[in-house]
Amino acid sequence: MYYNVINAWAFWYLFHSFQDPLPWSVCPLNGNRTGFEEECEKASSTQYFWYRKTLNISPSIQDNGSVQWEPALCLILAWLVVYLCTLRGTESTGKVVYFTALLPYCVLIIYLVRGLTLHGATNGLIYMFTPKMEQLANPKAWISAATQIFFSLGLGFGSLIAFASYSEPSNDCQKHSVLVSLINSSTSIFASIVTFSIYGFKATFNYESCMNKVILLLTNSFDLEDGFLTASNLEQVKGYLASTYPSRYSEVFPQIKNCSLESELDTAVQGTGLAFIVYTEAIKNMEVSQLWSALYFFMLLMLGVGSMLGNTAAILTPLTDSKVISSHLPKEAISGLVCLINCLIGMVFTMEAGNYWFDIFNDYAATLPLLLIVLVETVAVCFLYGLRRFESDLQAMTGRPLNWYWKVMWAGVSPLLIVSLLVFYLSDYILTGTLRYQAWDASQGQLVTKDYPAYALAVIGLLVASSTMCIPLVALRTFVTRCLRRGGDTAHVA
Numbered sequence: 001m002y003y004n005v006i007n008a009w010a011f012w013y014l015f016h017s018f019q020d021p022l023p024w025s026v027c028p029l030n031g032n033r034t035g036f037e038e039e040c041e042k043a044s045s046t047q048y049f050w051y052r053k054t055l056n057i058s059p060s061i062q063d064n065g066s067v068q069w070e071p072a073l074c075l076i077l078a079w080l081v082v083y084l085c086t087l088r089g090t091e092s093t094g095k096v097v098y099f100t101a102l103l104p105y106c107v108l109i110i111y112l113v114r115g116l117t118l119h120g121a122t123n124g125l126i127y128m129f130t131p132k133m134e135q136l137a138n139p140k141a142w143i144s145a146a147t148q149i150f151f152s153l154g155l156g157f158g159s160l161i162a163f164a165s166y167s168e169p170s171n172d173c174q175k176h177s178v179l180v181s182l183i184n185s186s187t188s189i190f191a192s193i194v195t196f197s198i199y200g201f202k203a204t205f206n207y208e209s210c211m212n213k214v215i216l217l218l219t220n221s222f223d224l225e226d227g228f229l230t231a232s233n234l235e236q237v238k239g240y241l242a243s244t245y246p247s248r249y250s251e252v253f254p255q256i257k258n259c260s261l262e263s264e265l266d267t268a269v270q271g272t273g274l275a276f277i278v279y280t281e282a283i284k285n286m287e288v289s290q291l292w293s294a295l296y297f298f299m300l301l302m303l304g305v306g307s308m309l310g311n312t313a314a315i316l317t318p319l320t321d322s323k324v325i326s327s328h329l330p331k332e333a334i335s336g337l338v339c340l341i342n343c344l345i346g347m348v349f350t351m352e353a354g355n356y357w358f359d360i361f362n363d364y365a366a367t368l369p370l371l372l373i374v375l376v377e378t379v380a381v382c383f384l385y386g387l388r389r390f391e392s393d394l395q396a397m398t399g400r401p402l403n404w405y406w407k408v409m410w411a412g413v414s415p416l417l418i419v420s421l422l423v424f425y426l427s428d429y430i431l432t433g434t435l436r437y438q439a440w441d442a443s444q445g446q447l448v449t450k451d452y453p454a455y456a457l458a459v460i461g462l463l464v465a466s467s468t469m470c471i472p473l474v475a476l477r478t479f480v481t482r483c484l485r486r487g488g489d490t491a492h493v494a
Contacts, residue, residue, distance in 0.1 A: 124200020
């Protein structure tokens with residue numbers, strides 16, 4: 001329901017990438033045309049374009065506002081693309097995936113070459129490869145890592161099972177599993193190098209801009225000779241000015257910003273903030289920024305469409321396989337109805353408070369439920385279906401016996417790791433107390449922390465329950481059905 005909104009935003013930014021200058025590179029003029037918009041000046045041009053022009057975000061989740069017609073049209077377009085790609089089920093999806101999976105690699109290679117040649121790229125790469133023990137000791141980091149690997153591999157979503165159901169019985173699934181895992185992790189590291197090289201450029205650019213502003217301020221305030229004050233002697237000269245001209249320096253001091261490259265690199269963001277604020281901040285400072293912007297958002301769109309095809313296939317496969325449904329509706333109609341219903345529900349995310357609801361779905365619908373579902377899948381295969389039966393199935397498919405390593409991992413290590421993550425996850429939320437969210441304050445031009453209202457907490461609970469409760473409910477139904485069947489058979493025999 002919610003993931004395709006990312007593709008809608010990617011379409012929005014892609015359409016704006018052909019303007020000169022880029023609309024997020026400068027602040028717009030105010031109504032009197034006497035200066036820039038106050039909200040933009042307090043924040044930044046990229047934040048203003050994201051929060052005000054793209055989302056037109058409300059100050060809190062309680063202020064729902066109205067549907068924004070521009071993002072709504074982009075969402076309709078995004079769902080239309082998904083429908084056209086899934087029109088004939090996996091027959092059409094399989095062909096599209098070749099394009100959506102391979103094209104981003106080409107764009108990433110282009111971005112890698114460009115990123116490594118940017119000024120300050122090495123600062124970002126050093127920051128990336130420098131271990132931070134306090135982060136490694138933080139359970140949240142491992143929960144985020146587990147959620148990310150589940151997302152990128154597609155575990156627990158049903159898309160892998162849906163696609164695998166079309167494979168030949170002789171398919172070497174063991175070999176493919178190892179290959180996909182290696183490619184996935186290698187791609188993540190490769191994409192991280194590209195990201196942090198550009199992130200280093202952005203941090204270095206901001207740091208040097210900050211230093212230049214401080215140098216200009218001190219040069220003008222104390223009538224210093226041009227070129228006398230540099231980044232290398234700034235701290236020394238500041239100390240000299242503070243001791244020699246204490247009264248004048250105290251007047252200027254509130255305007256002197258504390259410039260730090262480390263703090264610029266530490267301002268890490270994730271999710272939509274990384275994709276639509278940090279990257280656009282870096283792109284606007286590149287030469288031929290329109291080209292790099294168009295390339296980036298086209299790549300983002302292809303990645304988003306590829307993910308949506310897998311998610312949609314997980315829903316469409318059981319529906320089209322159902323004799324009750326498929327006997328009344330053709331594949332095209334089933335795909336159309338699924339896309340239409342999700343598109344209509346997705347309009348919630350194009351409202352003024354839509355981004356807050358998007359964050360709820362993104363943070364809670366696919367984190368704890370995902371861990372629970374994958375744990376249940378592992379336990380079901382290893383202990384209910386039976387590891388020996390599963391081993392004989394794999395041997396029949398691959399023609400070779402299963403290595404002891406896989407048995408230990410499936411039956412022991414994996415369940416223990418997932419249970420540990422679940423304990424960390426739940427204890428973190430218990431210790432945190434009231435769930436909070438980041439709301440945009442236009443008057444301050446920054447995000448502020450607010451408590452979720454009661455109805456939002458109820459929706460969060462419903463989201464978590466909706467994904468996981470189907471497992472015990474179906475198990476209970478099956479148990480009751482079997483009990484009734486046995487009772488009926490016994491009565492019949494009597």
